[in-house]
Amino acid sequence: MLRFAALLDRLSSEPGRNGKLALLTDYFRTAPDPARGYALAMLTGSLRFRHARPAVLRALVAGRVDPVLFELSHDFVGDLSETVALIWPAPEAAERNAPPLPEVIRQLADAPRGAAVAELLAGWLDGLDETGRWALLKLVTGGLRVGVSARLAKTAVAGLGELSADDIDEVWHGLSPPYESLFAWAEGRAGRPVTDDPVPFRPPMLAHPLGEADLSGLDPADFAAEWKWDGIRVQAAAAPAPGGGSRQRLYSRGGEDITAAFPDLVGSFDFEAVLDGELLVVIEGEVCSFSMLQQRLNRKTVSARLLESHPAAIRAYDLLSLEGEDLRPLPFDRRRALLERFVHQIVHPRIDLSPLVPFDDFAALEAARGDPGLLHGGRDAAAIEGVMLKRRAAPYLPGRPKGEWYKWKRDPYRVDAVLMYAQRGRGQYSSFYSDYSFGVWREGPEGAELVPVGKACFGLTDDALAEIDRFVRAHTVNRFGPVREVAHEAETGLVLEVAFEGLNRSSRHKSGIAMRFPRLVCLRRDKQPHEADRLETLLALLPACDRSA
Amino acid sequence: MSEGHLQLARAGLYCPAGGFHIDPLRPVERAIITHGHADHARAGHGAVLASAETLAIMAARYGPEFAGRTEALVPGKRLSIGGVGVSLHPAGHVLGSMQVRLDVAGRVTVVSGDYKRQPDPTCAPFEPVPCDVFITEATFGLPVFRHPPARAEIGRLLASLALFSDRTHLVGAYALGKAQRVIAELRGAGYDRPIYLHGALEALCALYAAHGVALGPLESVGERGRELAGEIVLCPPGQLADRWARRFGDPVRVAASGWMRVRAWARQRGAELPLVISDHADWDGLCATITETGADTVWVTHGAEDALVHWCGKQGLNARPLNMIGYGDEDGIARSDTLSGPR
Numbered sequence: 006m007l008r009f010a011a012l013l014d015r016l017s018s019e020p021g022r023n024g025k026l027a028l029l030t031d032y033f034r035t036a037p038d039p040a041r042g043y044a045l046a047m048l049t050g051s052l053r054f055r056h057a058r059p060a061v062l063r064a065l066v067a068g069r070v071d072p073v074l075f076e077l078s079h080d081f082v083g084d085l086s087e088t089v090a091l092i093w094p095a096p097e098a099a100e101r102n103a104p105p106l107p108e109v110i111r112q113l114a115d116a117p118r119g120a121a122v123a124e125l126l127a128g129w130l131d132g133l134d135e136t137g138r139w140a141l142l143k144l145v146t147g148g149l150r151v152g153v154s155a156r157l158a159k160t161a162v163a164g165l166g167e168l169s170a171d172d173i174d175e176v177w178h179g180l181s182p183p184y185e186s187l188f189a190w191a192e193g194r195a196g197r198p199v200t201d202d203p204v205p206f207r208p209p210m211l212a213h214p215l216g217e218a219d220l221s222g223l224d225p226a227d228f229a230a231e232w233k234w235d236g237i238r239v240q241a242a243a244a245p246a247p248g249g250g251s252r253q254r255l256y257s258r259g260g261e262d263i264t265a266a267f268p269d270l271v272g273s274f275d276f277e278a279v280l281d282g283e284l285l286v287v288i289e290g291e292v293c294s295f296s297m298l299q300q301r302l303n304r305k306t307v308s309a310r311l312l313e314s315h316p317a318a319i320r321a322y323d324l325l326s327l328e329g330e331d332l333r334p335l336p337f338d339r340r341r342a343l344l345e346r347f348v349h350q351i352v353h354p355r356i357d358l359s360p361l362v363p364f365d366d367f368a369a370l371e372a373a374r375g376d377p378g379l380l381h382g383g384r385d386a387a388a389i390e391g392v393m394l395k396r397r398a399a400p401y402l403p404g405r406p407k408g409e410w411y412k413w414k415r416d417p418y419r420v421d422a423v424l425m426y427a428q429r430g431r432g433q434y435s436s437f438y439s440d441y442s443f444g445v446w447r448e449g450p451e452g453a454e455l456v457p458v459g460k461a462c463f464g465l466t467d468d469a470l471a472e473i474d475r476f477v478r479a480h481t482v483n484r485f486g487p488v489r490e491v492a493h494e495a496e497t498g499l500v501l502e503v504a505f506e507g508l509n510r511s512s513r514h515k516s517g518i519a520m521r522f523p524r525l526v527c528l529r530r531d532k533q534p535h536e537a538d539r540l541e542t543l544l545a546l547l548p549a550c551d552r553s554a
Numbered sequence: 555m556s557e558g559h560l561q562l563a564r565a566g567l568y569c570p571a572g573g574f575h576i577d578p579l580r581p582v583e584r585a586i587i588t589h590g591h592a593d594h595a596r597a598g599h600g601a602v603l604a605s606a607e608t609l610a611i612m613a614a615r616y617g618p619e620f621a622g623r624t625e626a627l628v629p630g631k632r633l634s635i636g637g638v639g640v641s642l643h644p645a646g647h648v649l650g651s652m653q654v655r656l657d658v659a660g661r662v663t664v665v666s667g668d669y670k671r672q673p674d675p676t677c678a679p680f681e682p683v684p685c686d687v688f689i690t691e692a693t694f695g696l697p698v699f700r701h702p703p704a705r706a707e708i709g710r711l712l713a714s715l716a717l718f719s720d721r722t723h724l725v726g727a728y729a730l731g732k733a734q735r736v737i738a739e740l741r742g743a744g745y746d747r748p749i750y751l752h753g754a755l756e757a758l759c760a761l762y763a764a765h766g767v768a769l770g771p772l773e774s775v776g777e778r779g780r781e782l783a784g785e786i787v788l789c790p791p792g793q794l795a796d797r798w799a800r801r802f803g804d805p806v807r808v809a810a811s812g813w814m815r816v817r818a819w820a821r822q823r824g825a826e827l828p829l830v831i832s833d834h835a836d837w838d839g840l841c842a843t844i845t846e847t848g849a850d851t852v853w854v855t856h857g858a859e860d861a862l863v864h865w866c867g868k869q870g871l872n873a874r875p876l877n878m879i880g881y882g883d884e885d886g887i888a889r890s891d892t893l894s895g896p897r
């Protein structure tokens with residue numbers, strides 16, 4: 006438990022991806038089985054415990070600590086479980102007996118309740134040092150929140166040997182903690198683990214962004230084009246289970262099992278196939294905005310009302326497996342023909358076909374990616390964010406192979422906004438004021454006023470960062486904790502060009518909108534703040550159904 | 555407030571019988587100074603009585619003319635000032651740091667100054683002094699503060715250096731005391747490469763070395779930057795998030811302070827590797843010391859008074875907070891912050 010605690014402690018304060026990866030790989034290399042496997046399960050979210058509600062912690066600490074001292078400490082520290090970890094009066098180091106991680110996991114998995122939880126926790130807390138107690142309480146209150154994605158943890162395991170994270174994803178859902186066969190494979194001590202999962206995740210084939218330079222070397226006849234939908238990529242799989250019956254699963258692009266959140270879709274998979282497609286909210290045949298889809302995501306369960314108001318659908322664009330046969334080695338054209346026949350045969354009300362976009366030359370396609378109506382994008386044009394180019398002869402290859410698939414996105418939207426607030430960045434940017442909130446003009450009760458529309462922290466050159474940093478330090482008009490409000494008036498202030506992919510309606514923002522993927526393009530030294538954009542310009546970009554909301 | 559020996563005057567603690575202040579906040583006629591941290595040792599007094607090391611530190615910081623007259627007191631040697639017996643006793647806080655013991659008619663008062671109970675290779679260890687009235691600091695006067703052994707924290711720094719051997723490890727440490735202690739602990743752990751110093755730390759490191767504290771090879775950072783990849787560089791805490799730090803590319807930012815125990819604070823200071831190394835007694839150290847002195851009366855000052863006053867009350871001691879405004883904390887966070895918490 007102590008080693009894992011030290012890892013979590015270090016991860017929680019390490020801001021960089023490479024730094025986190027190095028810490029993880031180092032841990033997996035040196036920690037023994039089965040402890041490292043349980044650690045992997047916790048980091049990837051395969052195991053999650055929620056045994057200790059705040060009331061449990063309070064009761065626990067009340068038995069050990071003077072209540073006045075506890076309240077004074079809690080006021081000071083802020084976080085309840087951290088206060089408990091810090092204040093817990095553990096015995097002297099020499100008398101402590103740290104519980105091993107596998108033991109902790111095993112006992113938690115037995116789902117103890119009430120007094121049994123309290124007794125277990127008290128015993129463990131007595132055996133641990135401060136870092137250990139902090140980590141234990143994170144573990145039992147659910148959600149480690151140390152900034153490590155499941156993918157990053159798998160990448161670290163892959164880094165033990167010659168594997169890639171994709172290799173691991175492919176066997177992942179057939180394995181269970183403590184993953185000893187996985188570590189043996191990653192370290193080259195054993196072969197690929199054999200699983201009996203009839204619907205494993207198949208790592209998706211990904212596209213490269215299309216650059217100007219790519220285009221001249223490509224022959225339009227070699228490629229098929231499809232719309233790029235503004236939803237989330239999913240893999241829908243169904244197959245007979247070994248013990249009888251059928252197993253259905255919906256995976257996110259990253260291999261996360263999201264089946265439970267989509268009973269309206271998954272429950273009716275009565276086929277044996279694996280589909281690659283886009284998850285969308287579709288009402289009466291019309292694709293709705295991404296913000297509506299977002300309300301269906303990240304849920305463990307879903308209410309009947311939400312199922313009705315936000316019905317999910319899949320727009321299929323590839324077929325990876327059919328009746329047990331792996332189609333991935335086939336060229337795209339063959340898979341496409343099989344996909345079309347398959348979608349017509351199953352007649353599933355929530356699965357349709359993503360159409361091919363006929364085109365003569367790249368110029369026509371380029372025009373259509375910004376204005377889908379030009380090539381029959383039709384009524385779903387608002388849900389289209391560009392086109393995909395797929396080589397007709399290419400097999401389905403996991404990862405991002407070169408030269409096979411391209412995404413050709415509509416150009417991002419751009420606005421000129423005024424810097425309003427700044428905050429220090431993280432990690433290597435912690436000496437710069439490099440996190441910015443910016444706003445655009447609208448008509449307020451007392452004339453034109455700036456209203457914040459977004460936050461962004463990357464995209465600028467070091468020179469521009471340094472210049473803004475100087476401006477922030479010299480023109481701070483207000484401080485709110487770590488945040489500085491900087492001068493932003495008609496004639497005094499900085500104008501930032503901001504690019505973003507789209508807008509969502511948002512009641513949490515004063516402006517009523519939230520930008521998707523905002524990033525900074527450049528510092529507009531040539532513009533005065535009063536020349537920045539107006540809120541009306543942004544509102545006009547919302548899909549029609551969202552504009553009035 | 556008075557116990558016969560001391561009262562709280564405008565400038566701080568004052569002994570009317572002896573006609574001197576202890577660690578006054580503004581210039582006075584005659585001052586006894588516990589140690590060289592800026593919030594205790596100010597320039598401009600008529601006369602300063604302190605340990606020889608503290609006088610040397612004050613001269614290094616303020617120039618040789620920092621007081622009208624100085625007198626070096628030998629630890630443990632009692633002298634009489636206006637009928638008040640006065641002696642200094644090591645506080646274990648930084649080089650030359652002392653507690654002040656006063657006695658009048660057999661009743662003894664001890665002013666702790668800042669102190670700690672952990673071993674520290676750079677200064678004489680704290681000496682418990684039996685007394686009737688104990689005036690204690692309480693910088694870390696909450697039971698959430700329990701400092702781990704410094705050796706273990708240094709071990710974490712060395713482990714990080716081994717793992718991230720291509721990144722400079724930039725350690726923010728206060729110029730007087732913390733910096734030298736971190737260096738000495740690194741040496742104790744067998745680290746013998748040169749340690750690089752920000753200019754603001756050089757004078758006091760040299761002073762420590764001149765007083766016989768072995769710090770090993772030290773070099774100034776000067777104009778160097780990325781060529782110090784994989785090395786340990788010490789700088790004042792404020793420089794960690796300053797433009798100066800950019801010269802090292804992507805350093806691991808390390809902060810050494812007792813406040814690092816609270817994660818929100820560590821995050822707020824941008825510390826990627828927070829080390830809990832403190833110059834001050836932790837909660838257990840404070841409680842143990844109060845018990846050890848045998849005092850029946852405790853005045854609590856300089857930090858989080860409420861919790862310690864509460865604890866004393868439960869031990870049957872007569873305790874009260876002594877609200878002296880103006881004392882900061884050498885870990886770099888103003889006292890007003892320590893009262894409101896990190897949020």
Ligand SMILES: [Zn+2]
Pocket residue numbers: 589591594647668884
């Ligand atoms: Zn001090």
Ligand SMILES: [Zn+2]
Pocket residue numbers: 591593594668856881882883884
């Ligand atoms: Zn102090």
